[in-house]
Structures are given as C-alpha cells and as structure tokens.
Amino acid sequence: MKRYGLWLLSAGLILSACSNDKEKTAADSPIKEEQKKEEKQDVILINTDAINLEVSEESLLSLPPGTLMEDLTYEKDIEAIEVIPETDPELLREMTPKLEELTKEAKDTESIKKGLLSLLASPHYKDIIEKSNAYQPDFEEPYLPDPTKSEPGEEEKKAAEQAIILLDASSSMLLQADGKVKMDIAKSAVKSFAQTIGQSSDVSLVVYGHKGSEADADKEISCSGVEEVYPMGKYSKKEFHVAVDSFESKGWTPLAGAIQKAAEMSSGYDGSTTIYIVSDGAETCDGDPVEASKNLVKNNSSNTVNIIGFDVDGKAEDQLKAVAEAGKGEYFKADSPDDLKDTIQYEWLPSAGDLAWAFTMAPSPWEMMDEYEIGEVYPRQLFTAGRREAHRMLDAVTIMGDKGWITDEQRSELREWGYERSGQMKDLYMKLYEKNRTTAETESDEIRQRVDVWVEKMKALKKERGDIW
Structure with missing residues (x-):
C-alpha cells in the first residue's frame, strides 16, 4: 500500500511539473513573439540617428545610401529627367512591405522621414559633391615671352x-x-x-x-x-x-x-x-x-x-x-x-599687331561659356539625383497613405516635405554652380591681368628701343 501511495505521489508531481512547464511556455510565447517582432522592426530605424534631414553639402556627404538603392547605378541616377521621374515598378513592390514595417515602428512623422531616407536615399551624393568641389578651370596658360x-x-x-x-x-x-x-x-x-x-x-x-x-x-x-x-x-x-x-x-x-x-x-x-x-x-x-x-x-x-x-x-x-x-x-x-x-x-620683341591682339591670350567669352557649362555638370547631377530621390519618397508616401498606414495629416506633411527637399536640392545645385563660376572667373581675371602687365612691359621696351612697329 505504501508503494502504491508513493507511486501516485510521484506521478502527481511529474504531471504537475509538466503542466507548469506548458503553462510557462504558453505564458512566455507572447513575450518571445514580441521580442522577435521588435528585433525585426529595428532593422529599418536602427541607424537613423545618424541621418540629418537638412539639405547641405555636409549632410549629404555623410548621408548613408538607402538600403533599397544598392542596384541604382551612377549613370541611371543622373540620367536627364524629361518631365517627372518614374520610380521602377520593381522598387515599388520591394519597398511596400518595408514601408508597412516603418509605419508600425515609427513613433512620429520625423521618424518616418528618416526611415524613408534610410530606405531610398541616393547612394551617389558623396561622389557627386566631391567631383563638384574638385572643379578647376582648364584655361590655356598664356605664353608671355620675356x-x-x-x-x-x-x-x-x-x-x-x-x-x-x-x-x-x-x-x-x-x-x-x-x-x-x-x-x-x-x-x-x-x-x-x-x-x-x-x-x-x-x-x-x-x-x-x-x-x-x-x-x-x-x-x-x-x-x-x-x-x-x-x-x-x-x-x-x-x-x-x-x-x-x-x-x-x-x-x-x-x-x-x-x-x-x-x-x-x-x-x-x-x-x-x-x-x-x-x-x-x-x-x-x-x-x-x-x-x-x-x-x-x-x-x-x-x-x-x-x-x-x-x-x-x-x-x-x-x-x-x-x-x-x-x-x-x-x-x-x-x-x-x-x-x-x-x-x-x-x-x-612682339610687334604692335601682336600686342594689339594679345587680349586673345586671355580666356574669351566663348571659352568662359564652355567653362561655365563644365562647372555646372556635377551640381546639375546633384539636382537630378535629388529630384529622383524626392519622387521615390513621394511615391512611398502615396503607398503608405493609400494603405491607411499613415494619417491624412501625416500624408500631407510628408508630401510637403518631399517637395520642399527637392527645392532645397535646387538651391544647393545653384550654390555649387555659383562657386564653380566664381572659380573660373577668378582664374580668368588673373590671366587677363598677367597679359595686361606683359603688354605694358613690351610696349615700354619697344618705346625704349624706338621700335614703333
């Protein structure tokens, strides 16, 4: 009888332990699922603290490339835009689930903006800006023999x-x-x-x-x-x-x-x-x-x-x-x-005719026009890449709004931000372009000044030698 009682007691303890384990496992499941969900959500916004929403040389130089933009080539990013940029349909399909995750994770509109940049930012800003800043006019060095x-x-x-x-x-x-x-x-x-x-x-x-x-x-x-x-x-x-x-x-x-x-x-x-x-x-x-x-x-x-x-x-x-x-x-x-x-x-000594035409050794208006065009190449590429990026984000806002993942107020604010960012890109393009124009004009003025000094020196030598021709 004692043995039978001990057996019942042992069986009871085993069943109780198993029951407790099941209950503990069931209780732990929602917690683990929540943790997995949070870990999955963290993928999009994990690095957004380093993203600066300002549009400037400094912010774009340090802006990480969008995680969905790995396949975007430099040539495609700067390709001339006829009317309105069109986002690749495959990219639209790829970004949709990411946008759902973003809206669930983001606590406010600012977080959504940073999340959009982390997904869709151009990967070529740094390259374009560095090329623009490296611009030097290619004027011919005047030959001024002495x-x-x-x-x-x-x-x-x-x-x-x-x-x-x-x-x-x-x-x-x-x-x-x-x-x-x-x-x-x-x-x-x-x-x-x-x-x-x-x-x-x-x-x-x-x-x-x-x-x-x-x-x-x-x-x-x-x-x-x-x-x-x-x-x-x-x-x-x-x-x-x-x-x-x-x-x-x-x-x-x-x-x-x-x-x-x-x-x-x-x-x-x-x-x-x-x-x-x-x-x-x-x-x-x-x-x-x-x-x-x-x-x-x-x-x-x-x-x-x-x-x-x-x-x-x-x-x-x-x-x-x-x-x-x-x-x-x-x-x-x-x-x-x-x-x-x-x-x-x-x-x-150069002839009087040589001196009369010496001004042609300084950059001509046509050469200046050519240099202005060259100095504009990379600033304009920046503007083009910025427009493409802005329209990618506007398409993303449309998806989030149509799916009901953001409020109408958020939708309006994000669209306004997209257009504003595109306008700021245009302002930066003009700033970089004006800087390159100034560089070309400064060098042109310096060359012209050297030519003028040389001409006056040659005229003085000719006068000294009695050479009027």
Whole structure:
C-alpha cells in the first residue's frame, strides 16, 4: 500500500511539473513573439540617428545610401529627367512591405522621414559633391615671352615667316620630370609657344617617335613614323590643340628623319623658316641628325634649327648641341618643366599687331561659356539625383497613405516635405554652380591681368628701343 501511495505521489508531481512547464511556455510565447517582432522592426530605424534631414553639402556627404538603392547605378541616377521621374515598378513592390514595417515602428512623422531616407536615399551624393568641389578651370596658360631674359649683347632677330615645331614623341617621353609625364609637359609648352609665334608666323607641327613601340620588332615602322599633324598655315588654337592631343609617346627617335622632313617642307616655302625641336634624347634610328641639319640650312641660308633639350643626359645633349650648331641655331637646356617653359622664348620683341591682339591670350567669352557649362555638370547631377530621390519618397508616401498606414495629416506633411527637399536640392545645385563660376572667373581675371602687365612691359621696351612697329 505504501508503494502504491508513493507511486501516485510521484506521478502527481511529474504531471504537475509538466503542466507548469506548458503553462510557462504558453505564458512566455507572447513575450518571445514580441521580442522577435521588435528585433525585426529595428532593422529599418536602427541607424537613423545618424541621418540629418537638412539639405547641405555636409549632410549629404555623410548621408548613408538607402538600403533599397544598392542596384541604382551612377549613370541611371543622373540620367536627364524629361518631365517627372518614374520610380521602377520593381522598387515599388520591394519597398511596400518595408514601408508597412516603418509605419508600425515609427513613433512620429520625423521618424518616418528618416526611415524613408534610410530606405531610398541616393547612394551617389558623396561622389557627386566631391567631383563638384574638385572643379578647376582648364584655361590655356598664356605664353608671355620675356626678351629681357636673353643674354646681354645678343643680336635682336626678326620673326621667321614660317615656323616648324618638331616634337619628340618617343617612348622616353613617357618618363617623368618633377612628378609629371614629360610628354604632357612638352605638349602644354608647345601649345602655349605656338599661340605666340602664330601671331607673326605660319605654323606647322611635325611629330616623330609616335608610331609602333620601343620594341626591336617595331623599329622600322617607328623610325619611318614622321608625320605633319598640323599643316603649315595660319595658327588656329582649336585645331592646333586637337593636333597636339592626337598622338601619344610610343617608339624610337628618328631625329634625323624629322629634320629631313622639315627640310623637304621648307624647300617649297618663300622666305625664312625656323625649326624648333623639343626633344629629350639623341637619335636612335641610325640616322645622322647633324648632317640633316647642315643640309636644311644649305638649301636656304636664312633657315635655322633651334633645339630645346628637355631633361637630357650628357651624351644626348652633346648630339643635340651639334645639331643646333650645324643648323645655325641655338641649343637651350631645360632640366625641369619651368625651365622648358622659360627657354621657349622669342628672341625678338612682339610687334604692335601682336600686342594689339594679345587680349586673345586671355580666356574669351566663348571659352568662359564652355567653362561655365563644365562647372555646372556635377551640381546639375546633384539636382537630378535629388529630384529622383524626392519622387521615390513621394511615391512611398502615396503607398503608405493609400494603405491607411499613415494619417491624412501625416500624408500631407510628408508630401510637403518631399517637395520642399527637392527645392532645397535646387538651391544647393545653384550654390555649387555659383562657386564653380566664381572659380573660373577668378582664374580668368588673373590671366587677363598677367597679359595686361606683359603688354605694358613690351610696349615700354619697344618705346625704349624706338621700335614703333
């Protein structure tokens, strides 16, 4: 009997424990479900404390990309808007359940605004603003030669009727000088130089070393690659720049072949021709540039060959000096970008006509218009991305309102905020654009001032020498 009683007592205790466990589990279920629900809701607003609703450079630079915007490319975000941006239907479907979660989680309208940005903010604001702030106008540096830098006692010379610029584009010009590619430095200097000599001489540009490669297999094609890329004629800034930018450094150095090309060209010209060679090395195509230079001036005693040795070694310099001497010209040594700029100098005073047209060396109204357009590119992209974002959020407000997830008052306030944000984006676009315009105008004014100072200095020198022309 005792054993039976103990068995009943044990069974009762076991049943009681099981019953208590079930009741405890049942009681705990709503709590766990609520916790899971809260954890799920926290996904949207968890990082919104860092979101600033203000529209400014600072706020947009730090604004996290919308979590639903990962597939939005830069190109699509800045694509021109014809009338009203249309939100991708797939994005509308994807955002709908997120918007329901947001409205359940958000405690007020401000939280909804931040939640919308956390979902739909453009991922490209930082990139666009940084590009806009990096804007620098690309005005050509005016070439303002200073005859007072000539050595004392040098005979004043008259400008040649034709000028041929021979530019070395061999592979060695891909090396750097003072942290910049030598070819880029030389191209910039030649552009400025041609603008100045083009005021009083017809100009031609011949390039060599730009064919093939420095490999032995390409030696023949490279050494025969001497090309007139700007035909002899009146200087045209736009066309000359296109010619200078039409080739790259690649191969060997057919210096003799280039001089022979200049000799052939000059044989058909009336009057004198001055050859200007910009090179960083000696002949590598088995030619004889010294002999070629002698032959060039033999055909016309008024022709000359001037050479600028840019960052050359001793052996190359010896050859280039000999070429200049044989061509009855001069050799200039340029070891740095500044040297190159300074050594490409006129050895005669500019004419009265040159000075009268010197104002063209400052940016023209057309160049300013071009720069204004360039300076507007990224600010306008910002405005476009902002408009797209605003309309995504307006579509989101429509969904939440139609579903009854927000009140009519909230719907009205959020729509007004969307339009207001788009307007603020336009204001920021104008601010960034005006900043870039001011940058362009400041640099243009500085260039114009330098040109004006140079003109007055040249006029004073001409008056001092009794040169009225």
